[in-house]
Amino acid sequence: MSLVVIGSVAFDALETPFGKTDKIIGGAATYISLSASYSVKPVKLVAVVGDDFPQSDILLLEEHGADTEGLQIKQGEKSFFWSGKYSNDLNSRETLVTELNVLADFDPIIPDSYQDCKYLMLGNLAPQVQRLVIQRLVNRPKLIVMDTMNFWMDVALDELKTTIEMVDVLSINDEEARQLSGQHSLVKAAKIIMAMGPKTLIIKKGEHGALLFCKNKVFFAPALPLEEVFDPTGAGDTFAGGFIGYLAATDDISFENMKRAVVHGSAMASFCVEKFGTERLLNLTQEEIEAREQQFADLVAVVPATAVQNA
Template sequence: MSLTVVGSMAFDALETPFGKTDKIVGGAATYISLSASYFVKPVNVVSVVGGDFDQDHIKLMHERNISTEGVQVKENEKSFFWSGRYFNDMNSRETLVTELNVLGDFDPIIPASYQGCEFLMLGNLAPQVQKTVIERLTRRPKLVVMDTMNFWMDIALEELKETMKLVDVLSINDEEARQLSGEYSLVKAAKKIMAMGPKFLIIKKGEHGALLFNEDKIFFAPALPLEEVFDPTGAGDTFAGGFIGYIASTGDISFENMKRAVIHGSALASFCVEKFGTERLKNLSQEEIDARVQQFVNLVAVDTVVQ
């Protein structure tokens, strides 16, 4: 089942209470495609990088059956760069530098070989660019998942709402759900947001887990309580990659299967935060993933409680 992923491929420079990095590879499409690659082959990436991008990372992507045919390389320009610092609680951060560079006028190109893909993951990007990708696919995918963030709610709300009408699943965090809906209660927020277009809504709550909504149904997936969160960068994208990757591998877009997909996304995200950047996502084994998924299942497992 083919999966196309759209999003940034970038350099990040990170500071956490545990240390700091020079420029390391980051970006939504990077995390999503690596995470999805543990479930489905190929993963087709649409993105744009500068001549400065890390060729070893491109090689790693190819080794993991991630196609970069749709990754434009602008030799004389620089890749998107983001620098941020996390505070002690690891739940809040400040942006130190944002250099759009090649992302500033990103015009996504869909290679012919990507056409006909069954699953589309729109990583965080300008909503107009996300919409363009949907429009440039000659056949509508079986499932379109969109991730976005408060930044676009602040500066491009109308475009965001237009794009939301075209997708099946929206993935945002709890604060973004509140901002987008104007409702504090996440149950009320979810109803309002689903009325804007997406039939399914995922609300990510970081260390507090994730909620999946569809009609009147709610599923809750916990986050795994961890001894150390080393670097939260990319956790949301890694979640999205595991989610869509699992769905693409099964071809099943039922609510029941999406529940399993949320668990798999959560499991992959729990690996992501254990090391800086993409480090932990480069060579996971199937055994590690299965064991981690089982930990999530066990965490909430309880024998029948109603007598």
Template sequence: MSITVVGSLAYDAVKTPFGQRERMLGGAATHFALAASFFDTVRPVGPVGGDFADADLEVLRTRGTVTDDVEVIADGKTFFWAGEYGWDLNSRETLDTQLNVFETFVPKLSPAAQACDVLFLANIQPELQAQILDAVDGPAFTALDSMNLWIDIARDALVGVIERVDCLILNDAELRQLTGKPNLVAAAREILGWGPTAVVAKQGEYGAALITAASFFALPAFPLETVVDPTGAGDTFAGGFVGSVAQHLAGGVTDEVLCRAMAYGTALASFNVEEFGTERVTRLTADEIHERVSALHGFGRFTLQTPVLTGDRS
């Protein structure tokens, strides 16, 4: 199996109450690939400038990620984002955005990237996402991320792309904005009617929820005493989720497969926030992930002794 991800490779400048980095590796495709590479071969597709360091390409290749589809524009500069987080890390202020080579990005997929078994469309213009869907050779599973900007200025195009994918991954506020439904489940049910078979609602420190036609499944975020930087956590979650699905494609994308994927996405996202940028996930091990997934599984265990309720009394 193989996974293609199309999205940004970037440099970030981040300040949180726990420190700061003036220039660190980032971007949706970067965070996704580092997480998904635990499960399968990943091919990130996206542009970088001549300022993109060889050492950062090596970080991408940490677990065998194939970087042949990373387009290096020698006379250009890499996409750059700067932001500052509030004391609780839930509020974020964007200080600077420089699209640079990403402004004129036209995806160019190699034959190997086109022949992927799984496709993840990271947060880019819906029109580009549609072009990529036209270019690939019928992957067995497709998932898509987006953001409030595209809901505001390109909703029709975004809905058209959502109708063509298997899974939509958005945060809960974006799901409500997209559908105009104030209730998360109602919003997800509407989107399922458009074509996807699964909707994942990212809920930050409260975890994530999975809604399919037959089921609802939710996991809390892994409880951490130390959270340093949430940048890229959503894309890391998506990498873990989609990567886990890819690993179990042979048996079909069942609700069981999706629920397991939720656990691995949650675990990987929890490691991402423990340090800045890609620092923690780069040196992460499979054993650490399995241990955290087992702990998540244990959180749901309890012994049920049926109480006598008021309505049961004669």
């Protein structure tokens, strides 16, 4: 089922306790697209880069299932650039450089061939830009999933709330859920945020897993306990890409299927953090992905005592 993804396609420069990179391909839409491509192709990309963005990186996205008709290349301008440094425990990061460049006045153009969009993933961007995409689609998609971050809560809360009201699923982390709702308890936070519009809420807790809320139902997917996290960059976007890719591939937006999509997204994110940047997402096999999903299932599997007694 046709999937459209909007978000940043950008340069990142990363520093973790394990090393540092020069400018490498990054951005929310990059991770989302790569991750979703393991479930569904093409992933119809809406994004903008400058003329400094290498053709080889665009080819890389295309080779991994991206339709780049909606990727604007701005002549004479530079791509969005973010540089960050992680703390030793990888639990916090410091932004060293943010250069908006082409993102400063991004006007998302939707190619006609994208108008069949049934699944729309709004990667982290200014909420007014995310909203433009919804407005420019002639028919409302079957499912709109939105990712955002605390920055927009700080600088554009009203715009953010207006966009949140229009989406089906909101994906944020635990601290963002607390900030957006003003509630420390995630159960209370979820109720308040779902009252803002989204019928479904995903709260990402990083190494502590993810919660999926829908009305009065709740599902919890653990994160895999990993021996080593190499680079957390893009994990949340990879999760979101896996989540919507799975839903688009199965074309089933029931709560039961969303649970499976959360587990799939968690599995994809667990690969992402194993190497720098997008590296680990470039050459996964379906066998590796299925084995990882099985690890997630095994991690929480309990045989009820009654089943043992009856066996």
